[in-house]
Structure formats: C-alpha cells, structure tokens
Amino acid sequence: MTRVPVRVRYSETDRMGVAYHAHYLVWFEMARTELMREAGCTYREVEDHDGILFPVIQVGARYLRSARYDEQLEVVARLTSVGRARVRFDYELRRVDGGAPLASGFTAHAAVGRDGRPTGIPAEVRRRLQSRESSE
Amino acid sequence: MTRVPVRVRYSETDRMGVAYHAHYLVWFEMARTELMREAGCTYREVEDHDGILFPVIQVGARYLRSARYDEQLEVVARLTSVGRARVRFDYELRRVDGGAPLASGFTAHAAVGRDGRPTGIPAEVRRRLQSRESSE
C-alpha cells in the first residue's frame, strides 16, 4: 500500500468549482508510480531499461464526494493482482484530514514491448511487484 | 446516437507516443455534450438556466487499440438510461476511416442542484433526454 499526497491544482478544477473527473486518473497514476518505485522497479526504468510498457487497458472509478481547489488529498494505491502479463491496481482517494473517501477506482495494465506487442513481465520485475501485492 | 469528430492533439499524447488514457474521458464528454445539444437541452443552458448539474458519479473504459497523434477519430455516444435522477451514456471510439473500435466506455451521472444536493431531473429536460434514449 502506498500513500501519495495530492493538492488540487487550479488547473484541475472546472466551472462546477470542483476537480474535473478525468484528473482523478492522473492522481491514480501518480500513486502507482510511487508504489512501483517503492517495489524497486521504478516505472521510468522499466520503460527505458527493460523496454516494457504497462499501458492502461481498463479503468473504473466511482466519484463519491467532490474534491475542491487547494484541498490536500491523498491517494492510497494497492497492487491487487500480478499476473504473467497483467497487473491491477486499486485506488482510494481521501482528504488528508480524514473523513469518508472521495473516490475509489482501479486500473488494469498489460505488459507490452516497445513494438506495442503483448509480452510477459520479466521475472525480476514480476518478483518485485509480487512483493508488494496485497489481497482485497 | 451522436458522432463527434476528434483529432488527437499533440498535448494529448504521452511519452509512449500515443494518446494518454485520461483524455478519452474528455472525448466522451465532448460527445455527450453534442448529444444533449441535439436533444434540445444544451448542457450549458441546463447548468445556467435550470440550475441542474450532472456530475460524473461513475466511469468505466476499456482501451483496445492505441490512438496516435494527429489521427482523426470519432466518438459515438448513446444515451442508454434516463432515470428520475440519473442518466447513463455509453461511448465507442473509432478511427474515422473505419476498423475495429479503439475504446469503449460509459459514464453515469446524478442530477444535483447548485447546492450540490441530489435532485430530480426537471420534467422537460427528462422528456427531451428520453427522446434520445437508445437501447443497448
């Protein structure tokens, strides 16, 4: 489980006065980036050195409460599945000062090579990811 | 059913060389905006004159094929459910020159008033939306 702080930027608000829903996916990405760094497989290095990309193949999100400009939030990410060629992360968004979650979601990713073709996750990367796998 | 053209902007690509997944939600929004305009309830007017907002409460998307910079795409939106206080849209993203879909998805929305509280969809707005409702 990894917690990442996010402060809502002015650019992320919309005319409703709250954070626009697509930006939540960006915050989810920030959290899984840190989770992978903590697992010892920094995503940038996986792309640049191992030549493995993890494009999003599915996303789902539920928006429960609005996030407002300048609010200090945190995204909690968990790596809930590490397969031979796929991984899944689950997310929850909260205010840092507590209270009910603002949103929950997940992303599923397929491993592909630089040519865009599906590939297996290299053994070492997979082993590190599995060390961070959490049930739920 | 409403079709909206989208050309992939440079700003919408990422270092993988393809459109970043969160932007698909923006393209979905463009298509439902046009669908509502065609239904005679332009979203801007619904917000400004009726005081009804339709925040996204749930989103789901599957990414099947990459969209590349400068490609000419189209989003097909259908209004698949109009309830007393909720609506649901389904989307499909394709290249204009045909071929298999690049992505599919949906958004669910709750009607809320300017105070952010859930409310019913006004009868006239609901009637217009229902005129565009299509079965899945």
Added chain:
Amino acid sequence: MTRVPVRVRYSETDRMGVAYHAHYLVWFEMARTELMREAGCTYREVEDHDGILFPVIQVGARYLRSARYDEQLEVVARLTSVGRARVRFDYELRRVDGGAPLASGFTAHAAVGRDGRPTGIPAEVRRRLQSRESSE
C-alpha cells in the same frame, strides 16, 4: 494564415467559470499544426519521416477577454518568420461570431534532431514553410 475552430471543452474551464489560460497554448498548437499541414509539411510526418522536431523555445500570450464553456472560437495562426533553424508563429483568438479578439500570442520554435541537438531545417521543409510566411 490558417483558421481553426475550437469549441471550449468543459475540461478546459476552471472554477472561475472560464477557460484556463494554459489551454490557449494547446489551441495555438492546433492552429500551427493545420497551418503546417496546409503548407504540405504535416508536423507528424516532419517528426516521423524527416526526424525533425520543433520544440517550443519561447511563448508569449496576452489574455484580453474570457472564453466561456461551449463557446465556439477560432484561432488564426500566421507563420511570421522562417529562419535557417527557427520559426515563429503568431496567433489570435476570436469568437466565430465576431467581436474583439480574446487573446493574442506567439510561439518560437527551434529545429532539433531526434537526439535533441539543434539542427537546420531541411531545405524542402523550409521552402514549403516559406511559401506560407506572412509579414506581420
């Protein structure tokens, strides 16, 4: 001179209720992309086939009037300078139904190779761009 229509997306608004200023740079980019396409040197091909990139090295913009959600605007782009290794575009943003400009701006670009190093603009690309050069 090239005119490109832009409709303000919901995602481009902020809590002030108007288009967020950074998105104007994206609209400028859309207009220069079309200008280059009309000049016979589509930017995507220049990057992919000629291996020449034109990163922005300077930008300036003046914001005169607000752009609101769902408004139909147009960006007018002119290619005002084509040097040996640099180009400059000037922009004006207007509502399609006329009136005073909403914004004006410019971008300057340096030609670089895939390795990121400055390079000259290939003769054929330069010739085509010069055919569209307009005095200020």
Added chain:
Amino acid sequence: MTRVPVRVRYSETDRMGVAYHAHYLVWFEMARTELMREAGCTYREVEDHDGILFPVIQVGARYLRSARYDEQLEVVARLTSVGRARVRFDYELRRVDGGAPLASGFTAHAAVGRDGRPTGIPAEVRRRLQSRESSE
C-alpha cells in the same frame, strides 16, 4: 521567494518524451499559490472571502532545457510587482539536484471582482503581498 517541488507526471509528457510546454504554466501557478499562502493571503480565500480574482492577463516563458518524466524539479517564484490593481510574478524552473535553469517566465494578473470587472486590490491583501515583494 518561494520554492515548490514538482515531479513530472506521465500525463505531462508528450510524444517527444519530454514535458509538454503548456504544463509549465500550471507549475508556475502552483508556485504563486504557495507564495500567496506564505504571504498570508491564500488564493482560495481571496477568491472565496474577498471576492477578488486574479486572472492571468499576460504570460511569457522561455524553454531552455527539456524536463523529463519523473524528474524532480522545483519552481522558484518571486512576486516582482504589486500595483494598485495588478501584480506580476517571475518564475524559474530548475532540477532539484542543481544545474542550469530549465525555463524562466512571468505572469501578470489583474484584480477583478466576481462580476469580472477590474477592481483595486483590497488594502489588507495588498499590504500582505507587498511584504513578499522582491526586486528583480
């Protein structure tokens, strides 16, 4: 002078593999938000309680070196002018581990009321901002 850390998000990169130029304006905004918070006039409160908005009326930026995905940067903001109805901020973007600046820029802002009309900066807000004014 205020320093704000920024880590380049995947969503902020483009197909050139570097941070897209428009996002620099968002980073500038993050830095001036913190500067105003430190000055005791949190921008959110100035908007919500004083009813004063500071829309950007002019922006300029020079891009000197590329910023890459996942790099840890910092934006240094200075408040270089506080007038009766206008303020100006200057910015510099660097890598946290030192080296030459990646970019520099400025933004100019006009005070407007909730009705969008120009107004003077309230005396107390102005006094606080002036306490942070730094010569260029």
